[in-house]
Structure formats: structure tokens, C-alpha cells
Amino acid sequence: MKVLITGSNGQLGSEIKELSSQYNKLECIFKDLPELDICDAESLNSFIIGQDIDAVINCAAYTAVDKAEENFEIANRVNVTGVSNIVEVLEKINGKLIHISTDYVFDGNSSEPYKELDKVNPIGVYGETKRTGELFVIGSNIDSIVIRTSWLYSSFGNNFLKTMLGLGSEKDSLNVICDQIGSPTYAKDLAKTCLDILSRSEQLSEKGKVYHYSNEGAASWYDFAISIMEFSLINCKVNPIQTEDYPALVKRPKYSVLNKTKIKEDFKIEIPYWKDSLKKCIVKLEK
Numbered sequence: 001m002k003v004l005i006t007g008s009n010g011q012l013g014s015e016i017k018e019l020s021s022q023y024n025k026l027e028c029i030f031k032d033l034p035e036l037d038i039c040d041a042e043s044l045n046s047f048i049i050g051q052d053i054d055a056v057i058n059c060a061a062y063t064a065v066d067k068a069e070e071n072f073e074i075a076n077r078v079n080v081t082g083v084s085n086i087v088e089v090l091e092k093i094n095g096k097l098i099h100i101s102t103d104y105v106f107d108g109n110s111s112e113p114y115k116e117l118d119k120v121n122p123i124g125v126y127g128e129t130k131r132t133g134e135l136f137v138i139g140s141n142i143d144s145i146v147i148r149t150s151w152l153y154s155s156f157g158n159n160f161l162k163t164m165l166g167l168g169s170e171k172d173s174l175n176v177i178c179d180q181i182g183s184p185t186y187a188k189d190l191a192k193t194c195l196d197i198l199s200r201s202e203q204l205s206e207k208g209k210v211y212h213y214s215n216e217g218a219a220s221w222y223d224f225a226i227s228i229m230e231f232s233l234i235n236c237k238v239n240p241i242q243t244e245d246y247p248a249l250v251k252r253p254k255y256s257v258l259n260k261t262k263i264k265e266d267f268k269i270e271i272p273y274w275k276d277s278l279k280k281c282i283v284k285l286e287k
């Protein structure tokens, strides 16, 4: 199976790149801006058709949650038009799609892990555009799944883990939000899940089914930061603060833990606990 990975220089795309050689049933082709822009329908069509692509893992997205508030147009172009372009060409060639979405489609008012069919109600531009993008996949006629994930980090790209490592080694103390709860997720674990699902391609025969995937367990950004300092042996005091004490352009869900029962049952996968994966990523960064 010939698989195109869009947005391949991002965190998830880079993890897929690193793991892909272990999947000999899949021939992976990695593309990102400026070479392949998912918003450019014409070049996307000619690339996918010209290269005989069978499946796409769409890792391309506008992911700057704060900046999206002031850049609706670009967030919408990438997260909505880009996704609809991918769906449209895959419909022509009967291709398969794994599309990645986010916990930020929820408003965060729940007190128990969100299930796939729970009511969505994004509270920011990023979540809103990601939700509209999902709808193109859900309503499509192709073999496809949407995987919502949360709080991604990786040894590639910029993320909360790297920010904390940087700040932790420069400062004696840091203030970190303690009243937003979610699940930190190592992009490598999600990358493996995407490749496992595609390599057993008979498993991908639903039309636009939604799944939730994050690492197991729940944490606040404060808990996450404490564990980062502990596992990397950085001596920096982390102080818990409330959301309202941290200036931000955008409201984020207070609670966005995802229920993963469906993906574990349907695809027979095991999901690592967040602290175990965090340790592995830190060890990799220290090498």
C-alpha cells in the first residue's frame, strides 16, 4: 500500500517517518510545505493521482491554538479546506484516510472521559476549525477514520515538554496551570497506532468513524511539568497556578480526557500510561 503522509515535518509526521521502516507492507511518502500544500487542490490531486497513492495519513494542520484566534482564515484554510481537498481526491480514487483531530472539539465541561459520540462544542477557533474539518471526513464516502488526540509531545518539533526542559534549566521556579486536566500523549505512540491500523488495512473499512486516542491516565499541565522535572532530574520548583492567573488569548477546555475504549477494542491495541511514555521520550532527548 502506498501511503502519503501530509504535514510530515510536524511532530506526528516525524514520528511516523522514524517508525515507517518497520512496516514493510507500507510504502510511505512524506510531504510537507512548501512541497505539498493540502490547500492547493490542483497540486494535491495531481500528486495523489500521479503517484498512485492508496491511502493518506493527514498530519497537516494549523496547530497554533492561541494564534488561531487572530488568524481564523489561515486556520480555516488548512484545517477545513485542506481536509476537504484530501477527502475529495480520495473519493475519486477510492483511497483510504486516517485523519487526526483534537480533544479541543469539546468544551471541557465534562467530569468524565469524553466518548466519541459525546456532544462537541469547541470554545476556540482552533477547535472550531478542526471540528468542521472532521465533518468532511465523517460525511465522506471513503474508508476513513478520524482519530482525536490530545496534548501531543515528541522529541521532534516544539511542544510543552521541550518548553519545560528549556525553562526548567534556565529558571529556579516556574508557574504552571493546575486546573486544566487532559492526557499528555507521546506522538510516537499515536504514530505506531496509525501505522498498525493501516498495515492491517482490512481494519480500515468504515466510513468516517471517530476514535479517541491519547496515552492512558490524566494530568494537569502542572502534574505534567512536575513529572518532566522529575524524570529529567532538573532542579526547578514548579508552582501551581489557576487558568485565570495566566494571560492567554484563547479559552482552553478545563477537562479534555478522552475515553479510549473503542479504539482499544476495535483495533486490539494497548495504550501506554502517560508517565511511561514521557520517560521514554526524555531518555531519547537526552541521548
Ligand SMILES: NC(=O)c1ccc[n+]([C@@H]2O[C@H](COP(=O)([O-])OP(=O)(O)OC[C@H]3O[C@@H](n4cnc5c(N)ncnc54)[C@H](OP(=O)(O)O)[C@@H]3O)[C@@H](O)[C@H]2O)c1
Pocket: 006, 007, 008, 009, 010, 011, 012, 013, 032, 033, 036, 037, 038, 039, 058, 059, 060, 061, 062, 063, 078, 082, 100, 101, 102, 103, 130, 148, 149, 150, 151, 152, 153, 157
Ligand atoms: N500538538 C498537539 O498538542 C495536538 C493535540 C491534539 C491534536 N493534535 C492534532 O494532531 C495532528 C498532528 O499535530 P502535530 O502536533 O504533529 O502538528 P505540527 O507539529 O504543528 O505539524 C503540522 C505540520 O503540518 C504542516 N502544515 C501546515 N499547513 C500545511 C498545509 N497547508 N499543507 C501541508 N502541510 C501543512 C506544518 O508545517 P508548518 O510548521 O510549516 O506550518 C507542520 O509541519 C494535527 O491534526 C493536530 O491538530 C495536535
